[in-house]
Structures are given as C-alpha cells and as structure tokens.
Amino acid sequence: MNPTRRIRTAVAALAVALLVPTVASAEPLAPNNPPTENADGPGARGRNTPPAFPMAGDEFTGRIDNRLKRIGTRMVKRLERANIPEKVKAQIRADYKKGAARVGKAAHQAAADGTVTREEAQHVRQLARKAKQQMKQKWSKKAKQHRQGKGNGRAKGKGKGKGQGRGNR
Numbered sequence: 001m002n003p004t005r006r007i008r009t010a011v012a013a014l015a016v017a018l019l020v021p022t023v024a025s026a027e028p029l030a031p032n033n034p035p036t037e038n039a040d041g042p043g044a045r046g047r048n049t050p051p052a053f054p055m056a057g058d059e060f061t062g063r064i065d066n067r068l069k070r071i072g073t074r075m076v077k078r079l080e081r082a083n084i085p086e087k088v089k090a091q092i093r094a095d096y097k098k099g100a101a102r103v104g105k106a107a108h109q110a111a112a113d114g115t116v117t118r119e120e121a122q123h124v125r126q127l128a129r130k131a132k133q134q135m136k137q138k139w140s141k142k143a144k145q146h147r148q149g150k151g152n153g154r155a156k157g158k159g160k161g162k163g164q165g166r167g168n169r
Contacts, residue, residue, distance in 0.1 A: 053117055053118040053121065054115045054116060054118075055116045056115060056116075057110075057111030057112070057114045057116055058111070060110065060111050060116040060121065061104075061107050061108055064104060064107040065104065065107075068100045071100075072096065072100065075092075075093075075096055076093075079092060092135075092139055095134075095135060095138065095139070099131030099132075099134065099135060102131060103124065103128045103131060106123065106124045106127050110123065110124055
C-alpha cells in the first residue's frame with residue numbers, strides 16, 4: 001500500500017471519528033422548539049411545500065404577481081445580453097406583457113370572491129403554461145430556424161451523421 005494512501009485513509013478515519021459523535025449528540029427539534037429559518041433550508045423560497053387550498057385571494061394574487069415580476073426581470077436580463085435588434089426585443093417584451101396581463105387577470109378573477117380553490121388555481125396555471133408555450137413557439141431559436149427554412153437546427157453533411165463516434169470504427 002502506498003504511504004500517502006495510508007495517510008489519507010488515517011486522516012479520513014480520524015475525521016469520521018471526530019464528526020460522528022458531534023452529529024449524533026445534536027438535539028432533534030422538539031415540537032415546541034420550531035426552527036428559526038425556512039423549513040426548506042436557508043435561502044429557500046418554500047418551493048418544496050405545496051400551497052394549501054383553499055387559499056386567501058390576496059395571498060394567491062400576491063404569489064402570482066411576484067412570480068410574474070420575477071420572470072419578467074429574468075427575461076429583461078436575458079434580452080439585454082442577447083444579440084438581437086431592439087425592434088425584436090420590444091416585440092418580445094410586448095408579447096410577454098400581453099401574456100402576463102392575461103394570467104394576472106385570470107388570477108384576480110379567481111380571487112374575486114376572497115378565496116381561491118385548487119381548480120381555480122389549476123385554471124390559472126394552465127393559462128400560464130399556454131402563454132409560455134405560445135412565447136416559445138413564436139420566439140425560440142428552433143422556431144425561428146424552422147420559419148427561415150433551416151430545418152431543425154441539426155448539422156448535416158459529411159461526418160455529421162451516425163457512425164462517426166469512437167465506438168463505431
């Protein structure tokens with residue numbers, strides 16, 4: 001056995017021997033001693049816990065508005081980095097605003113009576129997915145290539161097909 005391997009093994013064993021008693025002695029959280037941070041971990045936004053329905057209308061519209069705002073800011077940042085004309089960027093922003101307005105309107109209609117049921121929330125979610133699919137169909141790179149007659153974006157020609165990998169010689 002290599003001497004450095006022996007040293008590494010000894011250091012790993014020592015580290016495990018020191019850490020196991022420390023972790024094992026930690027007290028589990030008691031029911032009357034709730035955690036101070038979010039249960040999903042530090043910095044988590046609570047995505048692992050599904051929302052409870054029926055939900056208050058104000059809470060639902062707040063969630064939807066925050067999500068639309070977060071998606072909008074991410075889209076604006078991506079558009080700033082993109083190498084496309086300003087005219088096209090303006091069209092993309094306008095299409096996003098139309099879709100976001102439809103989703104927001106549906107969310108506010110669902111919350112009009114003060115509570116939102118699971119079915120109403122699913123309707124809003126389906127509308128949001130439909131708006132996202134429409135944006136992808138209109139503005140994605142593959143859709144643009146397809147409209148320009150460039151096929152599906154795959155390279156064709158000599159050496160670009162099957163059988164060119166290392167195992168097929």
